[in-house]
Amino acid sequence: MSRLATGVTVVTTTAEGHDHAMTANSFTSVSLDPPLVLLCVQQDRGFHEAVTASGRWGVSVLTESQRATASWLSTPGRPLHGQLGRVPHYRSESGVVLLEGALAVLECETVQAHVAGDHVILVAQVLRAEHTDRGEPLVYFRSRYTSTR
Structure with missing residues (x-):
């Protein structure tokens, strides 16, 4: 699967403050009508518990200039408190954290969850989405971050 190039996102949620x-x-x-997306989350990670408890989450589609952010938020063992302190972000009207400078941002609400091996597939309705044409996408290919250039 490392030969399948994919876009890179940061997913956020708020649980227990x-x-x-x-x-x-x-x-x-997943679907355009209604607008649905899916996210796969490893079951034994703290993020799984948080996003399941919250039911609402944000997605920021990263640009190649956000490579350091992608690396930081994929670092195992990073502290929960203050992990977004070094990441430029804002809170939407609905309370979802979204990253500044992202190619696109979405606010989502989980409508289904399916266990699949050691992951859970979360299907969510898109409540709001915005995009920009500024920047090039960050891509994950051959187990590393790269760009489309």
Whole structure:
């Protein structure tokens, strides 16, 4: 699967008063009508517990200039408190954390969850989405971050 090039996102949620974030490349569109997306989350990670408890999450599609952010938010063992302190972000009106400078941002609400091996597939309705044409996408290929150039 490392030969399948994918876009890189940061997914965020808030649970029990704490913001949680993770880098994800297992994110895709499912349906346009209604607008649905899916995210695969490893079951034995803290993010799984947080996003399941919250039910609402944000997705930021990263640009190649956000490679350091992708690396930081995929670092195992990073502290929960303050993990977004070094990441430029804002909170949407609905309370979802989104990253500044992203190619696109989505606010999502989980509508289904399916256990699949050691992961859970979360299907969510897109509540709001915005995009920009500034920047080139960050891509994950051959187990590393790269760009389309």
